[in-house]
Amino acid sequence: MGNLAIGLAADCDNPEREVQQIMRANLPGATGLPFVGFITHDGKWVEGYSGFKNSGDFQVVMEKADKTPYLQASKATRKKLAGIVKRADKAAAKGDWKTVVRGAKDAAKTTGRCPERKQLAALMSKAHAWAGAELKRALKLARTSDDVAESRKVLMNVKKRLAGEPDADDAAAGLKALRQLAKIHKLEAAGKAPEGIREKSAAKFKDTRWAAAFSKADADEEEEPEEEEESDESEIEIGGG
């Protein structure tokens, strides 16, 4: 239901005039509450009814609404999205996620359902999977090296390529953690690190993956098993672009 519509809770005792008009015009003579209707964003009536419906009958109404041609992308939109998908697909093959993200943003300016939009969503999933793997790699590098340079490089790359996406925010948080970690490395090398500095620094990043950056690990330490189902990251080319 959430994928189909946005809800409007209208109080029949104090309705907006336009809502009242829509319901009266499309459910003439209706008396039994509630009045229920699916309309388009620009007010075109799609489906509706008044009074009680059991779940099976409601499902039928919902399915009819879901099939409305009003939700389908126009030919012009599909053509535009096809071009975006073509470019994004080529870019994804090279690991050029920046182009994929840019394409997704352009596509978001259009409306309407179509296969091209799904294809673009699939490419974005790959971009997120790549970013997730890179963020994980950056954390491992931070924990196993006394130099944050390599980890920083990885995070900068994620931040740049996934700009505007949550992965970029995650990378930015990681960069902040790395700045603190670099200070700790310097203090430790000089034998001037205050007791508990790593724990205190980790606390600042509580509830993020970056809290772990402050606890050292061996390079060959086994990673904890993933809680979530793994995507097909192994098929995704890393680097390039």
Next chain:
Amino acid sequence: MRTSILVLLLCGGAAMAGNAEKFKHPHFADGGVIRWYTTLAEAQAVAKKEGKLVFIEYGREQ
């Protein structure tokens, strides 16, 4: 009246994660199955942006 719509919505799809509190129905808890607004203009603007329909539930609390 509201209760019957709640049951139907829960049959209609899984609850969405997050933001359920912000966009809850003014009179009943549907567990975030759908985001609710109380003005037509708001609902239409979001529906336009997301390529969705507006589901109007026109009734009263009891």
